[in-house]
Amino acid sequence: MPLEFGLWRVDDKPVRVATRPMPLESRLEELIEADPGILGHPLLLIGRQVLTQYGKVVDLLGMDAEGSLHVLELKRDRTPREVVAQVLDYGSWVQELTNEQIRDIYTSYARGRGLAEELDEAFALRFGGTPPEALNSTHALTIVASEIDAATERIVTYLASGFQVPVNVLFFRYFEDEGRSYLARTWLMDEAEAVVPSAGAKGRGKQEPWNGTDWYVSFGDEPSGRNWEDALRYGFVSAGGGEWFSRTIRSLPLGARVFTHIPKVGYVGVGTVSGEPQPFEDAALSLDGDSRRMTDLSLTGTYRRAGDGTDRDGEDPREWIVPVTWERAVQRKEALWRTGFFANQNSACKLRARFTIEEVSRHFGIDQGFPDA
Structure with a gap:
């Protein structure tokens, strides 16, 4: 079970801040894009609403300091079966991305946003170093939701713990107090328990090509x-x-x-x-x-x-x-x-x-x- 968050205002005496339904779950996408630190670990966003070769659209695509890719998919109003199947489908797509394709995705994302148009520059600004030669040696799949139902929790836990699928759920609690809004986050499984697959046939690194000279x-x-x-x-x-x-x-x-x-x-x-x-x-x-x-x-x-x-x-x-x-x-x-x-x-x-x-x-x-x- 994920941790349940409570929030108290402590002036004269503790007053619990009421949890509210998030007005628009899709706003989570905007909040994460504005500050990926909301996720709890350093991440460089390299794409939003990324079209896959199968005609589907990934909500957010990020990269961590190790060059691993992170698929972030909002649950929205889909059923547990639909959202889990969708994120697994994205996993089958992302694992095949080449170094050049990853760079093209970032360049398309950066244009028009006032960002550094070269991935190497953006990576250095975010993490303080150059990207590893092998990008996408592993990947992680994250379902983002304002609440989690028992079926989604059961399916994701089964896949991650039983079959070593790198999938997790990040959900937020939304609070309002005296005209101000607050977010609190938690993961279905903490990062120590979450699966990070080793590089192999399904997680092979994608190096930039060498020109031989x-x-x-x-x-x-x-x-x-x-x-x-x-x-x-x-x-x-x-x-x-x-x-x-x-x-x-x-x-x-x-x-x-x-x-x-x-x-x-x-x-x-x-x-x-x-x-x-x-x-x-x-x-x-x-x-x-x-x-x-x-x-x-x-x-x-x-x-x-x-x-x-x-x-x-x-x-x-x-x-x-x-x-x-x-x-x-x-x-x-x-x-x-x-x-x-x-x-x-x-x-x-x-x-x-x-x-x-x-x-x-x-x-x-x-x-x-x-x-x-």
């Missing part, structure tokens, strides 16, 4: 270590300090296009990998057609090499150098950063974030690397 590189420009001025002048990216840092930079293949980012600064260059990864003491770079060993170059930064010892965990701390031919690169002070841009702690990884690729490419005046639609 673009990689993200994090260049840790440090006062006492590697220096971006060196990388800009001589053409390379690098990482070191242990296996975790150097392993991914060593995975960069010849011909990869690297979008280079200085943490907490922004994107400073795009170029093409032109040589194999090598430890600093063995690395050679092509300068004006000649091959020059890095150890012979005039460098601003310092780079750990063989003989500098091991770190406290016994790992090899050497700096690994990857030669890069810059297509466009700028000084640190000219770095580009926008809310919603992709950033990652790995030294290198495949870059799928289309918003980042398009905006950085546009800013630097280079090809975006995506096939024409």
Whole structure:
């Protein structure tokens, strides 16, 4: 059974505030859209009155910080059988949404509402970070009602507890007191009991497609270590300090296009990998057609090499150098950063974030690397 709410006004003595029928249950949709926090957990709304491929219309569609989708369906005046069947039908639709379809739904929703038109920007503004690469790895179904009947409670509890269906009911109590209106909410099942399915055949993640070429590189420009001025002048990216840092930079293949980012600064260059990864003491770079060993170059930064010892965990701390031919690169002070841009702690990884690729490419005046639609 869900918790039952009571509300008391306490001035001289406790006076219970009367519960009233909600004038228009459909107004709940407007209230949730105005402040999704009413639901009790952070949510980014990405669609309202969303048309499915089956000709049905989802009241509200949201996304949480993990990239999972949330279907919110108002009970209105439908029977328990109708509303539960409807929300299950929406579940069969939402689980098949691709990354691109999700982004299109949000863009359509944002237009005309004065919202950021890119999902990455909206996600960053709501949650303070970039979306996960895999969106819609799981989903949740919520029936929203101003009251709950025994049949709906029985059916939903049976599906959730007996068959692990991610469905729950959120219902509100409506109060009026001296000309003011109040809402109180509760869930049929608390979140600890509610089912969140693991990713699998029916909950598979939808990643943005990778174009097979673009990689993200994090260049840790440090006062006492590697220096971006060196990388800009001589053409390379690098990482070191242990296996975790150097392993991914060593995975960069010849011909990869690297979008280079200085943490907490922004994107400073795009170029093409032109040589194999090598430890600093063995690395050679092509300068004006000649091959020059890095150890012979005039460098601003310092780079750990063989003989500098091991770190406290016994790992090899050497700096690994990857030669890069810059297509466009700028000084640190000219770095580009926008809310919603992709950033990652790995030294290198495949870059799928289309918003980042398009905006950085546009800013630097280079090809975006995506096939024409």
